[in-house]
Amino acid sequence: MATLFTGIKQLLTFAGDLSPRAGAAMRETGLVKNAAVLVEGGVIEAAGPRAAVARHRLAKKARVVETGGICLPGFVDSHTHMVFAEPRLKDFSMRTAGATYQQIKAAGGGIISSIGAVRGQALKPMAAQLARRAARFLECGTTTAEVKSGYGLSLDSELKMLRAVRDAKKLTPLELLPTLLAAHSVPPEFNGDARKYLDYVTAEILPKAAAEKLAVFADIFCEKGYFTPEQTTAYLKEAARLGLRPKVHSEQLSNYGGTRAGAAAGAVSADHADHVYAEDIAAMRDAGTIAALLPASNYYLGLNKFPPARELIAEGVPVALATDFNPGTCPCWNMQFVLSVACTHCAMTPEEALCAATVNGAWALGIGDRCGAVIPGLQADLAFFDADDYRELAYYFGGNQCSLTVKKGRIVHAKK
Amino acid sequence: MATLFTGIKQLLTFAGDLSPRAGAAMRETGLVKNAAVLVEGGVIEAAGPRAAVARHRLAKKARVVETGGICLPGFVDSHTHMVFAEPRLKDFSMRTAGATYQQIKAAGGGIISSIGAVRGQALKPMAAQLARRAARFLECGTTTAEVKSGYGLSLDSELKMLRAVRDAKKLTPLELLPTLLAAHSVPPEFNGDARKYLDYVTAEILPKAAAEKLAVFADIFCEKGYFTPEQTTAYLKEAARLGLRPKVHSEQLSNYGGTRAGAAAGAVSADHADHVYAEDIAAMRDAGTIAALLPASNYYLGLNKFPPARELIAEGVPVALATDFNPGTCPCWNMQFVLSVACTHCAMTPEEALCAATVNGAWALGIGDRCGAVIPGLQADLAFFDADDYRELAYYFGGNQCSLTVKKGRIVHAKK
Numbered sequence: 007m008a009t010l011f012t013g014i015k016q017l018l019t020f021a022g023d024l025s026p027r028a029g030a031a032m033r034e035t036g037l038v039k040n041a042a043v044l045v046e047g048g049v050i051e052a053a054g055p056r057a058a059v060a061r062h063r064l065a066k067k068a069r070v071v072e073t074g075g076i077c078l079p080g081f082v083d084s085h086t087h088m089v090f091a092e093p094r095l096k097d098f099s100m101r102t103a104g105a106t107y108q109q110i111k112a113a114g115g116g117i118i119s120s121i122g123a124v125r126g127q128a129l130k131p132m133a134a135q136l137a138r139r140a141a142r143f144l145e146c147g148t149t150t151a152e153v154k155s156g157y158g159l160s161l162d163s164e165l166k167m168l169r170a171v172r173d174a175k176k177l178t179p180l181e182l183l184p185t186l187l188a189a190h191s192v193p194p195e196f197n198g199d200a201r202k203y204l205d206y207v208t209a210e211i212l213p214k215a216a217a218e219k220l221a222v223f224a225d226i227f228c229e230k231g232y233f234t235p236e237q238t239t240a241y242l243k244e245a246a247r248l249g250l251r252p253k254v255h256s257e258q259l260s261n262y263g264g265t266r267a268g269a270a271a272g273a274v275s276a277d278h279a280d281h282v283y284a285e286d287i288a289a290m291r292d293a294g295t296i297a298a299l300l301p302a303s304n305y306y307l308g309l310n311k312f313p314p315a316r317e318l319i320a321e322g323v324p325v326a327l328a329t330d331f332n333p334g335t336c337p338c339w340n341m342q343f344v345l346s347v348a349c350t351h352c353a354m355t356p357e358e359a360l361c362a363a364t365v366n367g368a369w370a371l372g373i374g375d376r377c378g379a380v381i382p383g384l385q386a387d388l389a390f391f392d393a394d395d396y397r398e399l400a401y402y403f404g405g406n407q408c409s410l411t412v413k414k415g416r417i418v419h420a421k422k
Numbered sequence: 423m424a425t426l427f428t429g430i431k432q433l434l435t436f437a438g439d440l441s442p443r444a445g446a447a448m449r450e451t452g453l454v455k456n457a458a459v460l461v462e463g464g465v466i467e468a469a470g471p472r473a474a475v476a477r478h479r480l481a482k483k484a485r486v487v488e489t490g491g492i493c494l495p496g497f498v499d500s501h502t503h504m505v506f507a508e509p510r511l512k513d514f515s516m517r518t519a520g521a522t523y524q525q526i527k528a529a530g531g532g533i534i535s536s537i538g539a540v541r542g543q544a545l546k547p548m549a550a551q552l553a554r555r556a557a558r559f560l561e562c563g564t565t566t567a568e569v570k571s572g573y574g575l576s577l578d579s580e581l582k583m584l585r586a587v588r589d590a591k592k593l594t595p596l597e598l599l600p601t602l603l604a605a606h607s608v609p610p611e612f613n614g615d616a617r618k619y620l621d622y623v624t625a626e627i628l629p630k631a632a633a634e635k636l637a638v639f640a641d642i643f644c645e646k647g648y649f650t651p652e653q654t655t656a657y658l659k660e661a662a663r664l665g666l667r668p669k670v671h672s673e674q675l676s677n678y679g680g681t682r683a684g685a686a687a688g689a690v691s692a693d694h695a696d697h698v699y700a701e702d703i704a705a706m707r708d709a710g711t712i713a714a715l716l717p718a719s720n721y722y723l724g725l726n727k728f729p730p731a732r733e734l735i736a737e738g739v740p741v742a743l744a745t746d747f748n749p750g751t752c753p754c755w756n757m758q759f760v761l762s763v764a765c766t767h768c769a770m771t772p773e774e775a776l777c778a779a780t781v782n783g784a785w786a787l788g789i790g791d792r793c794g795a796v797i798p799g800l801q802a803d804l805a806f807f808d809a810d811d812y813r814e815l816a817y818y819f820g821g822n823q824c825s826l827t828v829k830k831g832r833i834v835h836a837k838k
Contacts, residue, residue: 349514405755
């Protein structure tokens with residue numbers, strides 16, 4: 007049976023070509039006032055002015071849900087590290103009490119603690135925990151999220167993380183797209199030998215993840231002390247050869263060349279981009295690589311510098327926003343907060359931020375042809391918010407305004 | 423009938439003397455694991471280890487609510503501007519698009535727009551709107567909030583704002599404590615003559631607000647271009663003479679002397695404190711004035727400087743945290759986000775932040791003898807969170823972890 011979501015004060019359709027949005031097009035929200043969305047079989051049948059949608063042949067017998075408020079495409083969160091065994095509460099307490107990162111590391115904290123915890127966790131509780139976390143994303147209006155491995159850093163534990171994503175899909179309606187991030191860091195047993203570890207990843211982990219179809223993407227952390235631009239390009243090309251679409255963590259801590267290295271390998275997105283220069287921006291634009299910005303982590307780390315969204319937009323690079331949800335540098339699952347920090351700290355307009363969190367988020371996952379906009383024929387992934395004006399979603403911050411979440415036509419979260 | 427909230431993983435009681443907490447005492451949370459809280463008649467009867475509470479004579483026949491998670495005293499938000507007619511979305515859009523504050527002002531934005539909107543709004547919709555906002559506070563675990571006037575700046579409109587608070591009390595279970603902030607700014611019709619306007623406030627508004635018992639507190643914005651320290655002390659002393667407890671907005675934009683001026687008048691709290699020096703801190707400590715910090719506004723404004731919580735705590739001043747919820751500089755109603763920003767940007771520990779948001783928040787309103795802690799005999803104002811460790815409330819950010827809110831023993835919010 008069809009469902010008619012109606013009484014919507016403002017609907018942002020982001021209707022238009024099925025393509026990433028760049029420049030001024032990021033401000034074109036496709037706003038419809040007093041709107042309705044008709045869905046059937048998990049697909050959007052019609053979306054637009056209430057009266058027009060009501061005349062659709064399926065509208066007569068549809069179940070009617072009077073939603074009020076604001077309707078958007080469900081958020082597409084293109085960058086998360088949602089699988090981890092434990093929050094890093096001890097690190098957090100040490101940091102607030104004045105400890106340096108070196109002191110936290112010396113106390114067994116940092117990524118090492120996440121690696122130990124993930125290696126020690128069994129698959130089943132890992133998947134169950136992931137599904138519980140997924141519920142928090144859904145209740146904040148996110149309908150699709152990428153999930154990275156990268157806290158195992160061994161064949162078994164990296165595959166376990168990816169299998170947890172696979173298994174969690176049966177436990178949550180949140181759509182999860184897995185990314186192999188075995189090249190996240192060099193695990194302690196390799197004593198800092200990044201080349202040797204990357205050879206191991208390339209020979210052992212990558213082919214198995216590809217053969218078992220456990221990952222859609224391959225990602226690598228290109229940074230001083232981690233993996234070089236040369237290693238990044240070679241690794242991502244090999245991943246692409248095996249059918250995994252390249253992504254890259256680049257220019258997060260310094261300008262090191264990761265963005266260009268990723269673009270050279272055809273990366274679908276280059277993520278963070280805090281320290282990009284003109285040549286990195288040009289490389290992204292020319293390669294069709296989306297810039298996925300993660301400013302909530304800058305907030306959490308107390309940084310004064312934020313990703314240069316304005317320069318990227320001015321140069322015609324499609325910008326996406328994602329949470330970077332992870333236990334070390336960004337314990338935030340709410341895309342609404344990312345809208346806030348993008349507007350208040352990256353000078354993005356509410357319209358640009360909303361586009362970046364939906365349409366361009368979908369394109370950062372290569373799935374903008376099936377979700378990220380409210381267009382007939384696309385997946386019926388919708389998020390509704392208790393507000394009168396869509397700008398309130400970026401203006402009010404620190405809370406959750408989502409009242410209803412719809413995934414493939416089904417109500418998967420409803421605030422009572 | 424009594425209610426037994428049980429199965430609590432961690433209960434923070436903040437038990438101890440009924441007094442503001444300063445220095446190391448701010449880290450004493452009174453943590454009880456596997457705990458229960460028994461309430462009857464709106465009052466806490468017992469709180470502590472589950473087994474011990476279960477032996478209480480009233481526990482046998484009590485309604486049992488298995489909550490799990492974390493239990494805290496409900497947040498006491500000691501500084502809000504929760505009455506306003508419209509969110510300042512146009513200002514927000516202009517700011518993100520690069521407009522300066524002067525340009526926003528020239529376009530009719532800033533506080534002037536809030537004044538116009540409040541003057542034009544009728545009492546009844548104002549009260550109804552306030553009650554709807556109150557629901558958002560409740561769902562985030564806040565059980566008591568102060569509410570300031572200050573967007574009317576005329577006799578009628580200031581009293582209307584305070585009457586809206588009075589009337590909203592019948593529409594929401596959130597406990598609201600009204601503050602007269604007629605001395606917020608100089609309204610346009612006084613052409614910048616602060617002295618003349620303050621004389622008018624003192625002669626016309628203050629006595630009427632006091633006579634009708636519309637406000638518990640009187641507050642004033644002491645800052646260059648607003649009201650001087652001398653005016654602040656004199657005004658607050660007159661307010662105190664009429665039965666309104668003094669509060670002060672001070673040292674927000676510069677070091678100007680407002681904190682000392684407030685302390686000299688016996689202010690219960692001095693709020694903001696971004697630019698306090700040693701002599702201001704000493705004045706607060708000596709006068710028993712609470713420092714109410716509002717760091718969420720610093721986040722929203724994109725400032726690099728945050729209130730110096732560590733210095734205040736080191737010098738023995740009790741620190742409270744509040745949202746500063748308002749349409750211009752802090753559209754945030756969630757005290758959980760304030761915990762986050764206090765820990766990540768003010769170097770407060772999670773324990774200090776939680777104390778500042780509960781016990782010391784209550785003392786910033788002079789009501790720490792009846793709420794702000796989970797102690798037998800106090801109001802049964804409780805907030806429950808879906809977490810395993812209380813530190814998660816400050817660690818995860820940008821969302822709402824509150825699962826259940828109890829006001830005077832009654833469940834007033836439950837996440838389904």
